[in-house]
Amino acid sequence: MSILEKILTLFRGAATEAGQSIVDKNAVRILDQEIRDAQNESVRAKDELARLMAQQKIAADKLAAKDAKKAEYEGHIQRLLASGDQNLARDVATKVAQLESEVGEEQKSSTSLAAAIEKMHGAIKTADRRIAGLQQQVDQVKVNESVLRSQAAISARYSGQNAKLSTALDSLDRIKTRQVEQSARIDAAEQLAKSEGDGDLEARLSKAGLLTGGSVSADDVLARYQTVKVTQNAPAQLAAPDTSAAPAAANAAAKNA
Amino acid sequence: MLEMSLREPVLSPSLLQIKDYAAMTQPWTTPALFDALETHVARERLPMKLALEPGSEPTISIHLPEHGDLAIHLAASGQQLFVSTPLCFGSEVNDRAKFNDACLRLNPINPLSNIGLQSFDGEDVYMVFGELSTRSPIANIVEEISMLADNTLQAAQALQSFIQRA
Numbered sequence: 001m002s003i004l005e006k007i008l009t010l011f012r013g014a015a016t017e018a019g020q021s022i023v024d025k026n027a028v029r030i031l032d033q034e035i036r037d038a039q040n041e042s043v044r045a046k047d048e049l050a051r052l053m054a055q056q057k058i059a060a061d062k063l064a065a066k067d068a069k070k071a072e073y074e075g076h077i078q079r080l081l082a083s084g085d086q087n088l089a090r091d092v093a094t095k096v097a098q099l100e101s102e103v104g105e106e107q108k109s110s111t112s113l114a115a116a117i118e119k120m121h122g123a124i125k126t127a128d129r130r131i132a133g134l135q136q137q138v139d140q141v142k143v144n145e146s147v148l149r150s151q152a153a154i155s156a157r158y159s160g161q162n163a164k165l166s167t168a169l170d171s172l173d174r175i176k177t178r179q180v181e182q183s184a185r186i187d188a189a190e191q192l193a194k195s196e197g198d199g200d201l202e203a204r205l206s207k208a209g210l211l212t213g214g215s216v217s218a219d220d221v222l223a224r225y226q227t228v229k230v231t232q233n234a235p236a237q238l239a240a241p242d243t244s245a246a247p248a249a250a251n252a253a254a255k256n257a
Numbered sequence: 258m259l260e261m262s263l264r265e266p267v268l269s270p271s272l273l274q275i276k277d278y279a280a281m282t283q284p285w286t287t288p289a290l291f292d293a294l295e296t297h298v299a300r301e302r303l304p305m306k307l308a309l310e311p312g313s314e315p316t317i318s319i320h321l322p323e324h325g326d327l328a329i330h331l332a333a334s335g336q337q338l339f340v341s342t343p344l345c346f347g348s349e350v351n352d353r354a355k356f357n358d359a360c361l362r363l364n365p366i367n368p369l370s371n372i373g374l375q376s377f378d379g380e381d382v383y384m385v386f387g388e389l390s391t392r393s394p395i396a397n398i399v400e401e402i403s404m405l406a407d408n409t410l411q412a413a414q415a416l417q418s419f420i421q422r423a
Contacts, residue, residue: 135335136335136336139334139335140334140335140337140339142314142334143314143316143332143334143339144339144341144375145314145377146312146313146314146316146332147316147330147332147339147341148330148343148375148377148382149312149377150310150312150316150318150330151318151328151330151342151343152377153310154310154318154328155328164346165343165346165377165382166328166343167343167344167345167346167382167413168327168342168343168344168345168385168409168410168412168413169344169345169349169413169417169420169422170325171324171325171326171327171409171410171413172325172410172413172414172417173325174325174326175324175325175410178325
């Protein structure tokens with residue numbers, strides 16, 4: 001079972017069965033054990049590799065010695081044949097033949113040994129990579145756990161001893177409460193401004209038509225200009241207080257112009 | 258000119274700013290990241306309150322007053338920085354299957370962050386989280402944090418109908 005499958009199984013167990021929460025708590029320890037097992041395996045593989053390499057070295061030495069011996073005997077054969085000692089030459093040749101077959105045999109086993117070593121190297125590399133990956137996953141599980149733990153500690157610090165982990169929903173609630181508070185505060189401020197600065201009274205007075213200072217209409221502005229022009233030409237009309245006189249004054253002004 | 262200013266014992270403010278956007282030559286550790294973040298947040302006047310939570314696996318807690326006091330946690334481990342905040346409890350969800358479906362659909366459209374499930378003291382907690390390389394520049398980390406906060410609140414809003422609050 002892969003490590004990820006194992007993690008999934010552990011947590012699935014914790015989610016479905018209440019009694020399994022103990023597994024959940026031990027998850028990190030189980031994963032740590034997994035890593036230790038993998039590490040031991042890797043160490044064993046490395047020992048095995050060392051043994052194989054030693055074996056290969058010994059075999060290579062033996063092979064070299066046999067090769068040297070064969071070369072030496074071959075030299076002898078040539079000299080014996082030259083001196084006409086056929087019998088001894090035959091004996092030496094028998095020895096060379098035996099050596100040759102031995103060398104062939106040993107070369108075959110040395111090749112297979114080299115292949116085994118190559119394979120072992122690959123296996124160790126894979127195991128070490130797997131251990132590094134496992135370690136990373138375990139670190140991540142631990143960090144996630146500690147992140148949650150300090151999150152819970154902070155929630156408790158902010159809102160009392162027995163507070164649960166505070167979630168985004170709490171924040172959402174707080175934002176909503178704050179928005180309500182804020183709009184209430186704005187309303188209150190408006191109310192306050194109205195009642196404080198005689199705003200209310202002034203508003204009532206202006207409604208009653210007693211205050212003209214507040215709002216200025218386009219008609220008021222127009223009237224102001226018209227009176228000014230009239231004033232320039234006919235100062236006598238200055239006395240006219242009501243605005244109903246204004247259109248007449250405007251007409252007069254237009255005629256004058 | 259640039260070389261001369263780089264030789265100064267204290268980097269000039271403009272160079273410091275450049276540094277915040279440059280990839281790191283060394284991976285962050287949680288305490289080193291805390292110091293750098295604190296400096297950055299103070300200089301940029303960001304609305305974040307930081308604290309280093311000590312422990313065998315130290316974490317950085319970040320309070321975001323403009324996000325309804327959302328608390329985000331940040332920790333460096335090995336090759337990655339882990340930024341996360343709890344979304345809701347599994348026990349608060351009405352229909353887990355539908356909720357999971359909705360979360361999986363939200364995941365691909367959530368920029369820079371994901372929704373996940375974690376066990377905590379035997380209880381399931383849905384998390385919104387993001388992962389960054391431990392060699393990320395400060396500016397990217399800060400971007401991740403504020404993006405995570407926005408995404409979390411948006412996800413909470415979007416998933417509200419599935420959640421029954423105690």
